[in-house]
Amino acid sequence: MNSLQLDKRLDTTEQVVEEIMRIHRSLPPRPGLDEVEAATSLIQNVEKEDRAWLEAIANQRKPSDVPGELFSILQEMKKGLVRFKSKEQIREAAKLLDLETVHSLFDDFIQRASDCISSPSNGSAPPSRLPPRPPPTSLYLNEKTPARPKEMVSRDDSFVSKAKPSLYGDGFVATPRTPQVVDSTLTAGELTSLPLFNSG
DSSP: OGGGOTTOOOOSHHHHHHHHHHHHHTSOOOOOHHHHHHHHHHHHHHHHHHHHHHHHHHTOOOOTTSOHHHHHHHHHHHHHHHHHHHHHHHHHHHHHHHHHHHHHHHHHHHHHHHHHHTSSOTTSOOOOOOOOOOOOSSGGGOOSOOOOOSSOOOSOOHHHHHOOOOEETTEEOOOOOOOOOSOTTOOHHHHTTOTTOOOO
């Protein structure tokens, strides 16, 4: 958690934006769509096998000479082993999907920051937006592939340090330009959605 730097002074809008981008950049690289799809497929297959195993265990008949409580203990231990093995199988896939969820959440935060900066006045309320959905405790419990926005904000904020905000009246006015971007999924149109930054 050292990347939080809670004692860091943030006195200006530009410093806050730079800190937002630094935190965004601190995330591990975003997994590819093929990786997300493969992880989701793996988890769904394991969960399907789990259900089959648990159903088979539940349908086992107790031998007439075995006490009911003893047989019940055996069944519960078998179920516990199935769940443990399954958790081991999907551990890495679940971590990958959790990372994808955090990236999606941070993309929304970056867009909200952009909307806030582009508002007519720094003192006015930012445009009304639905709050982002918090990531589930364990994403692998969700059978749907985590949604990745068609347009993503780049983690490369090299344009932040090179750009100088221009203040006119009550807010920042930006001149659209095309910064050097590592993330090939970022389009020129998305770059102009960060109005704080313009070439100086």
